[in-house]
Each structure stands twice: as C-alpha cells, then as structure tokens.
Amino acid sequence: MSGTAPGPGAAPGFPFRLVATDLDGTLLRSDDTVSVRTRDALAAATAAGAAHIVVTGRAVPWTRHILDELGYDGLAVCGQGAQVYHAGEHRLLTSVTLDRQQARLALEKIETETGPLAVAASRDGLDGEVLLGPGYRPIGEELPAIAGADPDELWAEPLNKLYIQHPELDDDTLADAARRIAGDLVSVVMAGEGIVELLPLGLSKARGLSIAARRLGLSATATIAFGDMPNDIPMFAWSAHGVAMAGAHPELLAVADEVTASNDEDGIAVVLERLLAGP
Numbered sequence: 221m222s223g224t225a226p227g228p229g230a231a232p233g234f235p236f237r238l239v240a241t242d243l244d245g246t247l248l249r250s251d252d253t254v255s256v257r258t259r260d261a262l263a264a265a266t267a268a269g270a271a272h273i274v275v276t277g278r279a280v281p282w283t284r285h286i287l288d289e290l291g292y293d294g295l296a297v298c299g300q301g302a303q304v305y306h307a308g309e310h311r312l313l314t315s316v317t318l319d320r321q322q323a324r325l326a327l328e329k330i331e332t333e334t335g336p337l338a339v340a341a342s343r344d345g346l347d348g349e350v351l352l353g354p355g356y357r358p359i360g361e362e363l364p365a366i367a368g369a370d371p372d373e374l375w376a377e378p379l380n381k382l383y384i385q386h387p388e389l390d391d392d393t394l395a396d397a398a399r400r401i402a403g404d405l406v407s408v409v410m411a412g413e414g415i416v417e418l419l420p421l422g423l424s425k426a427r428g429l430s431i432a433a434r435r436l437g438l439s440a441t442a443t444i445a446f447g448d449m450p451n452d453i454p455m456f457a458w459s460a461h462g463v464a465m466a467g468a469h470p471e472l473l474a475v476a477d478e479v480t481a482s483n484d485e486d487g488i489a490v491v492l493e494r495l496l497a498g499p
Contacts, residue, residue: 234268234496237442240297240429240455241488243276243286244412245448246465249484254290261489264496271436273297275425277411277451279342279380280305280312281349281364295435299342300409300419300451301428302380304435310346314431317344318379318406318420326402326418327382333401334394340365340383341374348380356385359414382418391416395450409451410469417451424454444495446480446488447472463491 239262241247247254262272272294276283279299284307287296293308304314331337338355342348351369352358358365374382386394395410398418402408407419433439445452445459448468456462456475464476465487473479480487 234265234270234498236265236444236460236495237270238433238436238438238444239265239270239272239492240275240443240445240459241272242445242447242449242452242455243274243278243283245468246446246483247274247488248286252286255486255489257486258489261486261492261496265492268496271438273429273432273436274307275301275429275445275447275455277409277415277417277425277449279303279348279350280346284310284346295432297425297428297432299380299428300411300417301423301425302344302420304428304432312346313435315344316380316420316423318381318418320375320379322405322421323379323382323418324375326398326405327384329402329405330384330398334386334389334397336387338385338387339371339374341369341379342381342383344378344380350383355387356383357414359383359412380420384416384418385414411449411451425451426454426458429455429458444491446491448483463487 275297277300283298287307296305298305302316339353340356341351350365352365352367391410395416399408407423409417440458441460443459444461445455446463448465450471461477464472464479466482480491
C-alpha cells in the first residue's frame, strides 16, 4: 500500500490530489487490517494522480509497525501533527515537542479544579517510549508502554504529548474541562476512548498535514480527509472536503461534509470509488 507522491495531475472525474486518512477507526478495521477493497481504492486514487497521507494521533513508535505491515512507504503525520515521518525511509522529518514547563503548569491548574489526574508521557523520537504514571490505565494491550513510572521520570526527556485520565469524569467532560482551564497553555484533544491528550499549544493534525502536503507540493484546496474522532476536526477544517465514518464522534459528524460507511464496511473505499467513477 504505497503513499507515493502525486502524478502530474488528477485524472478526469477525480477532483482531489491528496487523500488524508486517519488510522484507528478509519483506515484500519476493528481487527487492525485494511481490506483489499480499501487498498484497491487507494491504489486507484494514487494511479489517478492523488497522494495518500496517513494522519494519526499515534506517535511514530506506535505507528511505524502498522505502516510496515501495510507496505505503506509514503509520508505519515503522527502524534496529532507533532511528527512527519517518512515510512519508506524510516526517517523522522520534522518533530514538535511539548514545552514541559507549560505542561506542568497546565496539569497543576487542571488538578486544582478536577482533583488528581493519572498521567502518561509520550517521549519524542523514533523510539520514544510511553511512560505510564501511577494509576494510569493502559490504552490498549497491543500498545507498548512502561507501567509504574515514577512521576518525576515522566518529565526527564523531551515529550510530544501527555495523556490524562480522571477516576470519575468521562473523556468528553475531562477534555472540555482541561481546554477551559488550561487552553492558553496547551492544546487539548479527545482522540478515542480513554484518550485525552495535552499537546504543544496550537498543534493539530491540520498543522502536521499542511507541512506534509507542502513537501509534496499540494494544498488544502485539493485535499479530501477521512476521520472519526474530535481530533480530526482541525484536519476537516483545513481540507476541502471532510468525510466522517459511520459511528464517528458527534462533534466530528457535526462538521463533516458527508458521512460514509464505517471502517469495517469499507467507508473510505465507498467514497473513493464514487469519485473515481466520475459524475
């Protein structure tokens, strides 16, 4: 599954030169595979002159093995826009780190109002580890992390994000509270079940995608984006056309230009096949 650079122009009937796809809940099915139908539709879009860029909240260490298994060799935007990664060359092209002083202040402000939070830290780099502080519930059994880290150890090296959990507040409530309390210090996103993140201020998938697109000589006006969670909202706002998967978060559905089938029902392929067929 190649993410190669675009050809000289889109083929007649296909209006986009860049296809941006979220990973979990969008490109990947529930079993973490990509269907033959979706692979074929993306290959056809590439043959028609479009580029494909994966845009995911996962940092590179939690993404590259998936891209390798898929045979994906193009650019990937990782870490909610913090990292632009060349999958074919296994090389980190750009990286934005979290201001740890601002992040600590943000946490203190949030905890003053919400009470104690469980915290995990994602370290920067190709091999950056995720350290789980006291009480932090693992996000997924398949995702490697180091549990039981000392709180001080979380801050010892450069970070691309923090994960926060609350013993009582649900994800949306926690994200809203964190954004209201500390939104002048960090960006806050809800990226999936049990996944509320604190990011460098102003960072989003849109920012990372714009950097990757410029490397390919492409622009927002030629981009179609697919996603399923609130962290995809900036990417939809940046792109010319945003497509939400069936069952997507209500906040994303509210801003989507259209809704397709679910990730388990080849939702990306449904849209691309229609566009490739022309008017």
